[in-house]
Every structure is written in C-alpha cells, then in structure tokens.
Amino acid sequence: MLPMDAKRNADSYSYPNGMLNSGWIVGVLRQPGEGKCFIQQTASENHMLPVEFDPRQAPLPRDLKEWDLVMAYCHFIGARENDVRIVRAKSIRFESPNLMHMDKRFAEDVMRKWSVKVHAAAKDSGVPAAIEAVGKLAGDVPAKEERINSVDWRVLKLNKNATNTVQLAGFVQAKSLERNRVNAEGKPMNDRLVVLLRQTEDPDKSIPIRWYGRNLEPLANTLTRGLPIKVQGEYRLDVKALGAPDPESGLAPVSKLPYIEAKDFPGPVTPDSGLIKIAPFWVAEMLEMGSRRAPRREAAPAPAAPEGIDSAAILAQALGTPASGA
Structure with missing residues (x-):
C-alpha cells in the first residue's frame, strides 16, 4: 500500500524503471480474486479489463464488492502469451471513487464508455446500480456511437477518455506496419502500426502500442529503433470471435489480447523533460544491433563498437544532444 507522502507525490510511483509508466482505470469491479480482478468499463462483458495486484502491498479496499465503482492506479508491463505480445496491468493502488467529488465531465466519460454498443454475440451487463448513480450525475446518457480511429489529432483528442489513461516513455524496440487491411466482409480497414516500447533490459517485456x-x-518511418518517445493512450482489449455463437446462449467464443491504443501522436523525449531519468546500458546495445541489421544502402556496414562503449554518450546521441564531458 502506498504511504500518504507517495500518494501526494506522483513522481514517487510513476517511474518504476526510471521511465514514465503510469495510468488509471475507472469502472465497475468484476470477479475480485486473490491477486487479480477485472474492471468493466463497457456493458460488454467481453471487454472487461484484467488487472493484477499484490494482495499484501496493494489490496482491494475491504468495503469494495463486486459491481461497485473502482479506480485502479497501474503500471503496465509487456509480456508474451503463446508467443503473442500482450500488456499486463498491475495495480499499485485501488480507490473507491466518491460521487460527491466527481465532476460532471468525468461522470460523462464514465457513461460514454458504458454506452458503447454491445455486440449481439456478447453478454450485456445492462446498467448496474453504480453506473446508474453516475448517470444521474452526468445527466443525459450520450448516444451510442462507434469509435473513430484516425491519425487526425482532432479526432484522436475527441477519443480521449478521462476514465482510462496510460502515459509511457521509453525506447522504440521494434515496429510493424500493416497496410491495405480488410475485414471479414472484404471492406477496407485503417492501417495498423504496432510499436514495441522498451523500458527494461528484457526486450520480451516491451509494451505493444497500436496506432490506427x-x-x-x-x-x-519516423519511429526508428532506439528512438526515445512518449505516448499517451488507453488500456484496451482486442477481442476476436473464434467461432459461431452458441445456439442456446447466443454467445460466441472469443480471444482477448490486452494492448495499449495510442490516443495521440508520439512525442520526442528531450533531456530536460524528466520523462526518462536514467541512461540504461542496453540502449547502446540496441542501437548497435540496429545499425548492424540495417546498414545504409550507400554505405558499408558500420564496424562493431569497441569495448567499453559509452552508453551515456549513445543515449545522448539518441536524444539529439551532446554528451556531457565530451
């Protein structure tokens, strides 16, 4: 459990690896268990967000029960599941949101999430008492609308929601761009760019971030390997049907992959920003490996770096500034 001085100072818990990694999720508590629960933000039970926690260090409040409104402050960790990149959310603190102190805009964002249309083959939770109470504060429930995905910053801004916010800074480990995508009906879909954001020595813990x-x-093309960037996004689930709906229940089996969806353009990390507070040795190794893998066509492959490579100098190079003492 966070001490009171840590609660007042966000910096004390927002940089678990010396790099910005912080977020919060507000919704209805579902299936609370020993070290894991779900936070439901939409009426669709297929999209309940998994949240891990340490029962000793960051327990759920004792008075909190299933279907109550809950707020989780989280760190986000990349992982592999059956060789697929996913994100794990680990709560460092839970709170019970106080409706008396909730402003109207925040209440509207809660309702905007809950009003998203539920797929016909998914279980609909209806409107539980906690959401109904928030609805009274918010006023008219927003009309159900489909999410718009676009690189247009004005549209991205409209898609931001105060109840689900993730802020990260780190280094580009790898990227994958999918173009000319089509859905099951053959209709064209938006491009999808997946970037692995690295914050630790273990590249398998890189965080998958998607832009649509x-x-x-x-x-x-701008997100080159080793580039330090900051990202603001949302913790989400990629839900895919695995088969036809069950004839009796009408529900379809699905797969669920947690990921971060970017809600803004990635921003550069400058040395004075404070978003990356350390110069990890593995950045130099990553940049050197990248230069070996992708030498410029008009130039010969870069020679191997000499022993005793200066990781601080490499980091300064990545940040576009001279290294100190040079």
Whole structure:
C-alpha cells in the first residue's frame, strides 16, 4: 500500500524503471480474486479489463464488492502469451471513487464508455446500480456511437477518455506496419502500426502500442529503433470471435489480447523533460544491433563498437544532444 507522502507525490510511483509508466482505470469491479480482478468499463462483458495486484502491498479496499465503482492506479508491463505480445496491468493502488467529488465531465466519460454498443454475440451487463448513480450525475446518457480511429489529432483528442489513461516513455524496440487491411466482409480497414516500447533490459517485456488510421507509413518511418518517445493512450482489449455463437446462449467464443491504443501522436523525449531519468546500458546495445541489421544502402556496414562503449554518450546521441564531458 502506498504511504500518504507517495500518494501526494506522483513522481514517487510513476517511474518504476526510471521511465514514465503510469495510468488509471475507472469502472465497475468484476470477479475480485486473490491477486487479480477485472474492471468493466463497457456493458460488454467481453471487454472487461484484467488487472493484477499484490494482495499484501496493494489490496482491494475491504468495503469494495463486486459491481461497485473502482479506480485502479497501474503500471503496465509487456509480456508474451503463446508467443503473442500482450500488456499486463498491475495495480499499485485501488480507490473507491466518491460521487460527491466527481465532476460532471468525468461522470460523462464514465457513461460514454458504458454506452458503447454491445455486440449481439456478447453478454450485456445492462446498467448496474453504480453506473446508474453516475448517470444521474452526468445527466443525459450520450448516444451510442462507434469509435473513430484516425491519425487526425482532432479526432484522436475527441477519443480521449478521462476514465482510462496510460502515459509511457521509453525506447522504440521494434515496429510493424500493416497496410491495405480488410475485414471479414472484404471492406477496407485503417492501417495498423504496432510499436514495441522498451523500458527494461528484457526486450520480451516491451509494451505493444497500436496506432490506427489512414496512411500511417510516414509516422512509422519516423519511429526508428532506439528512438526515445512518449505516448499517451488507453488500456484496451482486442477481442476476436473464434467461432459461431452458441445456439442456446447466443454467445460466441472469443480471444482477448490486452494492448495499449495510442490516443495521440508520439512525442520526442528531450533531456530536460524528466520523462526518462536514467541512461540504461542496453540502449547502446540496441542501437548497435540496429545499425548492424540495417546498414545504409550507400554505405558499408558500420564496424562493431569497441569495448567499453559509452552508453551515456549513445543515449545522448539518441536524444539529439551532446554528451556531457565530451
């Protein structure tokens, strides 16, 4: 459990690896267990967000029960599940949101999430008492609307929601751009850019971040290996049907992959920003490996770095500034 001085100072828990990694999720508590629960933000039970926690260090409040409103402050960790990249959310603190102190805009964002249309083959939770209480504070429930994905910053801003916010800074480990995508009906879909954001020595813990939009190639070209960036996004689930709906229940089996969906353009990390507070040795190794893998066509492959490589100098190079003492 966080001490009171830590609660007042966000910096004390927002940089678990010396790099910005912080977020919060507000919704209805579901299936609370020993070290794991779910936070439901939409009426669809397929999209309940898994949240891990340490029962000793960051327990759920004793008075909190299933279907109550809950707020979780989280760190986000990349992982592999059956060789697929996913994100794990680990709560460092839970709170019970106080409706008396909740402003109208925040209440509207809660209702905007809950009003998202539920797929016909998914279980609909209806409107539980906690959401109904928030609805009274918010006023008219927003009309159900489909999410718009676009690289247009104005549309991205409209898609931001105060009840689900993730802020990260780290180094680009790898990227993958999918263009000319089509859905099951053959209709064209937006491009999808997936970037692995690295914050630790273990590259398998890199955090998968997705951008959706039209013509993402220019953005992909700027995100080179080893580039330090900051990202604001949302913790989400990629839900895919695995088969036809059950004839009796009408529900379809699905797969669920947790990921971070970016809600803004990635921003550069400058040395004075304070978003990356350390110069990890593995950044130098990552940049050196990248230069070996992708030498410029008009130039010969870069020679191997000498022993005793200066990781601080490499980091300064990545940040676009001179290294100290040079």
